[in-house]
Amino acid sequence: MDLNRRVYRLSPSQFSAETIAVTFAKTSRSPEPFDVIAAELNDEKSAEFSEKWIVGYGHSSVAEHAVLHLALENVSRLAIETIEANRLASYTEKSTRYQEWDPKAYVTPPEIVGSPYEGEYQALMDKLFAIYAEALQALRPWGEANTPRRENESEKAWSNRARVKSVDVARFLLPAAAMANVGLTINARALEYAIKKMLSSELEEVRLIGAEMKTVASQELPTLVKYADPIAFLPKLREKARDFANQIDTISGAPWCDLKAVDESAEDKVLAAVLYRFGDDSYQVCLDQVLNMSQDDKQDLVDAMFAAMTDFDVPIRELEYADLTFSLIMDQGAYFEFKRHRMMTQTVQDLTTRLGYALPKAVTEAGFEARYREAMQAAAVLYEKLAAWNPQVASYVVPNAYNRRVLCRANVRELFHFIKLRCAKNAHFSIQRVGRGMLEQMRPYFPLLSRKIQVKGDTSVQDLTAEYFSETAIIPEI
Numbered sequence: 001m002d003l004n005r006r007v008y009r010l011s012p013s014q015f016s017a018e019t020i021a022v023t024f025a026k027t028s029r030s031p032e033p034f035d036v037i038a039a040e041l042n043d044e045k046s047a048e049f050s051e052k053w054i055v056g057y058g059h060s061s062v063a064e065h066a067v068l069h070l071a072l073e074n075v076s077r078l079a080i081e082t083i084e085a086n087r088l089a090s091y092t093e094k095s096t097r098y099q100e101w102d103p104k105a106y107v108t109p110p111e112i113v114g115s116p117y118e119g120e121y122q123a124l125m126d127k128l129f130a131i132y133a134e135a136l137q138a139l140r141p142w143g144e145a146n147t148p149r150r151e152n153e154s155e156k157a158w159s160n161r162a163r164v165k166s167v168d169v170a171r172f173l174l175p176a177a178a179m180a181n182v183g184l185t186i187n188a189r190a191l192e193y194a195i196k197k198m199l200s201s202e203l204e205e206v207r208l209i210g211a212e213m214k215t216v217a218s219q220e221l222p223t224l225v226k227y228a229d230p231i232a233f234l235p236k237l238r239e240k241a242r243d244f245a246n247q248i249d250t251i252s253g254a255p256w257c258d259l260k261a262v263d264e265s266a267e268d269k270v271l272a273a274v275l276y277r278f279g280d281d282s283y284q285v286c287l288d289q290v291l292n293m294s295q296d297d298k299q300d301l302v303d304a305m306f307a308a309m310t311d312f313d314v315p316i317r318e319l320e321y322a323d324l325t326f327s328l329i330m331d332q333g334a335y336f337e338f339k340r341h342r343m344m345t346q347t348v349q350d351l352t353t354r355l356g357y358a359l360p361k362a363v364t365e366a367g368f369e370a371r372y373r374e375a376m377q378a379a380a381v382l383y384e385k386l387a388a389w390n391p392q393v394a395s396y397v398v399p400n401a402y403n404r405r406v407l408c409r410a411n412v413r414e415l416f417h418f419i420k421l422r423c424a425k426n427a428h429f430s431i432q433r434v435g436r437g438m439l440e441q442m443r444p445y446f447p448l449l450s451r452k453i454q455v456k457g458d459t460s461v462q463d464l465t466a467e468y469f470s471e472t473a474i475i476p477e478i
């Protein structure tokens with residue numbers, strides 16, 4: 001037996017994803033090196049093993065070693081929400097901040113095709129995309145006027161920055177039906193669940209994409225996604241929960257950024273976990289110690305946690321011992337970025353026009369407000385008409401400007417990352433506002449830690465709102 005250390009790669013160009021997973025699984029019982037195990041396998045033997053051990057005996061974690069890269073093109077942004085609703089996967093998608101949409105780049109959902117609403121749907125899409133194209137033109141001079149030239153900046157670089165500024169605003173007009181491309185990297189265990197969720201969707205487009213993903217994945221993973229079927233309990237749960245939810249009869253006046261739950265002594269608990277990690281006492285003893293520490297000593301400890309940290313360092317894991325729950329309302333454009341923060345627990349409601357729409361100040365300043373309002377009004381009218389027939393399908397017509405309600409739970413480590421990234425100057429102003437709102441709400445509970453979140457400048461939510469928005473929640477009259 002060779003007892004020398006070896007580190008090497010099992011190449012996906014040599015072995016299928018499923019064979020690699022089975023190779024790793026076999027090390028549990030086999031003394032042979034990995035390359036020897038792999039060489040003895042073929043697709044048939046791998047399938048047999050997967051069926052018996054991974055599927056049959058429930059050793060599902062082994063399927064995590066089989067990784068696929070799936071390319072999805074021309075799917076709606078509404079469908080992307082389900083495609084990206086997996087924590088353990090990686091995504092990169094076409095950006096509404098940097099690219100401009102073709103006038104016909106929208107999905108017509110299968111439910112609409114041949115329905116009495118098809119004509120109105122097409123007419124609204126054409127209108128929204130036409131107004132989007134007009135907005136890009138109308139906002140261009142505004143973008144240029146509001147993009148100061150940098151020292152030694154080339155004409156091309158400046159012009160592109162000015163263009164992006166106008167694209168950032170025009171994106172508010174794009175509906176959820178707008179097409180996008182997304183690259184997905186995912187392991188077979190997560191993929192199986194992702195496909196199950198897609199096959200259980202209330203949207204036919206999502207079910208069809210799920211079925212296609214299953215077919216494509218099966219070429220490389222004949223066994224590991226074979227049993228990906230719709231989730232049987234979901235329809236009943238949806239029905240029951242909607243029954244109860246529909247009995248609620250109040251008009252909500254909740255603020256758009258509302259910290260709903262946080263432990264009063266959350267900051268002390270984080271510090272206690274830090275003492276625990278580097279000490280040898282029980283957690284309770286560490287907590288008692290922190291509760292008895294002076295503010296100066298606590299400050300010292302917090303300073304040590306962040307001293308010499310660069311932009312590329314990751315804060316320590318003990319920040320995860322404090323959780324916060326926020327109830328948020330943000331425009332759909334911001335939500336599309338927010339949802340990418342996979343580590344949070346997020347629950348989002350259907351996309352509707354009922355929470356009103358945001359009006360960026362740039363639209364007003366560019367003299368484009370009337371056309372913008374016309375687009376929003378038309379979308380709301382058709383939304384209500386479709387919602388009476390099929391509320392989920394109705395979401396396709398809702399533009400990015402409309403507000404969405406999201407419940408989210410995140411630990412302080414994740415919030416450090418989210419707030420730092422999304423409050424940066426180059427982040428979109430809508431999500432900057434969300435990040436600032438969350439930071440302002442968490443500050444009283446984390447007086448020491450929240451000061452360590454590296455946010456450039458000290459803009460308040462109020463200032464951001466005044467700087468970028470004429471209004472944030474215009475409710476259309478129908």
Ligand SMILES: Cc1cc2nc3c(=O)[nH]c(=O)nc-3n(C[C@H](O)[C@H](O)[C@H](O)COP(=O)(O)OP(=O)(O)OC[C@H]3O[C@@H](n4cnc5c(N)ncnc54)[C@H](O)[C@@H]3O)c2cc1C
Pocket residue numbers: 088089090091092093094095340341342343344414417421426
């Ligand atoms: C300037 C900028 C431009 C962007 N442009 C685009 C774009 O054009 N297209 C696009 O699709 N997205 C774009 N994004 C979104 C970006 O790709 C991320 O998906 C998003 O910011 C979520 O961040 P995250 O993955 O770091 O955070 P989270 O999902 O919140 O994860 C938190 C942290 O957990 C760790 N982590 C989570 N999952 C993994 C994993 N699978 N492997 C390793 N570590 C992990 C990382 O440390 C990560 O920072 C852009 C973001 C920024 C800031």
